[in-house]
Amino acid sequence: MRRPRFDLLALDIDGTLLDDHFAIPPRHREAVCAAKEAGVQIALVSGRALPAVRPYYAELGIEGLAVSCNGARVTRVPQGVDLFHRPLEPRHAEAIIRECEARDLHLNVYVGDHLYAREYTPWARLYHERTGSRCEEHPDLASLAAAGPTKLLIVSDSNTGARLADEFRARFGGELYVTLTMPEYVEFMHRDVSKADGLAKTAQALGIDRSRVAAAGDSYSDISMIQWAGLGIAMANGVEPCKAVADVVAPPSSDNGLAWAIEQYVL
Secondary structure, three states, X not given: OOOOOOOEEEEOHHHHHOOOOOOOOHHHHHHHHHHHHOOOEEEEEOOOOHHHHHHHHHHHOOOEEEEEHHHOEEEEEOOOEEEEEOOOOHHHHHHHHHHHHHOOOEEEEEEOOEEEEOOOOHHHHHHHHHHOOOOEEOOOHHHHHHHOOOEXXXXXXXXXXXXXXXXXXXXXXXXXXXXXXXXXXXXXXXXXXXXXXXXXXXXXXXXXXXXXXXXEEOOHHHHHHHHHXXXXXXXXXXXXXXXXXXXXXXXXXXXXXXXXXXHHHHO
């Protein structure tokens, strides 16, 4: 068997590994398993928190390093041992929490492996249905700021997500990493966090040069890792800035685009 063209394959989850129904298409599963059998290391690199990433390792039958919360955390799965964790500074977390409470915005607060929200709103239900993550109700979210949340996430109307991202970026962009990961999700991480940084730490831990890394994604948070990797793959269903920086644009994830990219460019 000839050596695959890349030694590490980094995959975003939503919109890349998953189809429009938030499931792994059979062809995607087969292609990822073929890459694994060929000796390629697989790393899922997601905006999701670790508990919402871990099940996909089990579903794919793989082990390795998981990059969660857009690069804020790198963890060995299934062992659950963190190699890296960069949470928000408490003062920044409290400022975002207070602002969201004042504007009556639904906010997810991620502390360790726990997800908290002030109450179980329809937005919490939407997030749970998509990711399997159920929030724990906590009426005083600001009290969690001292624990240093890994990330914060606003869930809102898809028509207002981009506007909210722009507003919060204008106000906190110099102090925090603010990004729109889906039309309804505005996410906040430590200013030094990115998927590129999380992926770089993963490659370093595995002793793999960036030239031997392929990365696939579809959203704004994926741009950094697509630019960093030796081969950057964007999904056709992705945002235009993501496709603009990619080496390859694959068909949509709903049309088995990830499988096509792995078969054509990785194996």
